[in-house]
Amino acid sequence: MVNPDEFIEDAIAEIREEVGDAQAVIALSGGVDSSTAAALAYEAVGDQLTPVYVDTGLMRKGETDEIRETFSYMDSLRIVDAKERFLDELAGVTDPEEKRHVIGEQFIREFETVAEDIDADYLVQGTIYPDRIESEGTIKSHHNVGGLPEVVDFEGIVEPMRDLYKDEVREVARELDLEEIISERMPFPGPGLAVRVLGEVTEEKLEVAREANHVVEEELEEYEPWQALAAVLGKATGVKGDNRVHGWVVAVRSVESRDGMTARAQEIDWETLQRIQSRITGAHENVSRVVYDVTHKPPATIEYE
Numbered sequence: 370m371v372n373p374d375e376f377i378e379d380a381i382a383e384i385r386e387e388v389g390d391a392q393a394v395i396a397l398s399g400g401v402d403s404s405t406a407a408a409l410a411y412e413a414v415g416d417q418l419t420p421v422y423v424d425t426g427l428m429r430k431g432e433t434d435e436i437r438e439t440f441s442y443m444d445s446l447r448i449v450d451a452k453e454r455f456l457d458e459l460a461g462v463t464d465p466e467e468k469r470h471v472i473g474e475q476f477i478r479e480f481e482t483v484a485e486d487i488d489a490d491y492l493v494q495g496t497i498y499p500d501r502i503e504s505e506g507t508i509k510s511h512h513n514v515g516g517l518p519e520v521v522d523f524e525g526i527v528e529p530m531r532d533l534y535k536d537e538v539r540e541v542a543r544e545l546d547l548e549e550i551i552s553e554r555m556p557f558p559g560p561g562l563a564v565r566v567l568g569e570v571t572e573e574k575l576e577v578a579r580e581a582n583h584v585v586e587e588e589l590e591e592y593e594p595w596q597a598l599a600a601v602l603g604k605a606t607g608v609k610g611d612n613r614v615h616g617w618v619v620a621v622r623s624v625e626s627r628d629g630m631t632a633r634a635q636e637i638d639w640e641t642l643q644r645i646q647s648r649i650t651g652a653h654e655n656v657s658r659v660v661y662d663v664t665h666k667p668p669a670t671i672e673y674e
């Protein structure tokens with residue numbers, strides 16, 4: 370990227386030229402990529418763009434409200450409450466790739482409904498360079514909105530950030546005056562908390578994961594990790610009050626990285642780790658243990674599934 374200013378000017382011109390007078394649609398996830406792409410496209414074509422935010426119930430704490438507020442200047446914003454439908458579809462599904470598949474399919478169904486309703490010709494996507502590289506390989510089937518072009522018959526797909534790295538997207542986001550909560554936000558996987566609870570997705574596990582991820586993001590902010598997260602691993606014995614409990618084990622992970630393709634586990638001081646432990650075990654009666662993950666990528670991945 371030459372510089373953010375020039376990039377923005379070129380990207381807006383490109384989007385205007387491609388979309389013309391037609392209707393466009395973008396899936397807004399709350400992450401920095403789709404938010405930046407939406408802001409660019411809105412700048413380019415205004416209300417001809419309908420940003421669609423699907424509340425899957427797998428989002429971070431407070432995320433839906435933040436989206437509603439941050440993008441309230443876009444009159445065409447649509448927020449779809451699909452929490453129950455996602456949980457229903459995920460019931461009984463334990464295999465990680467199958468989970469991604471189910472979520473991807475349901476997402477497409479929700480999105481398709483809106484795209485057809487507004488008769489959208491163009492799909493804008495916040496795809497960035499590492500997404501293209503990873504999806505060419507076989508590392509993991511990335512849900513974002515990868516399957517959409519095959520399902521909805523769009524006239525064209527616009528990917529204004531296809532050659533950018535994550536840190537360049539953040540520069541663009543800052544230049545566009547996107548709120549810090551978005552521009553500085555850690556990457557979050559498309560399938561959301563579903564890949565941060567091992568095995569079947571249940572409301573209880575999601576609740577534990579949502580609160581634990583909130584604690585971890587808050588407590589580790591000063592370490593400026595590329596990504597800090599918590600995952601619900603399974604159950605183990607513990608003691609709470611006078612009782613032995615069979616409670617959830619929560620793993621905490623914090624990594625440095627440039628593009629997510631490789632990563633180093635961060636060294637965190639003991640006091641901070643203990644504060645995280647105490648907040649997470651205190652937040653939910655059924656959490657008995659918190660562990661810290663010291664594994665780099667490779668051999669581990671950043672996410673747990």
Ligand code: XMP
Pocket residue numbers: 469508509510511512513556557558559560596629630666669670671672673674
């Ligand atoms: P892994 O776990 O493969 O993650 O080391 C690398 C980066 O990709 C994110 N990630 C995903 N993003 N859909 C996404 O949109 C996915 O299915 C997915 N899986 C992992 C992960 O959060 C990290 O930033």
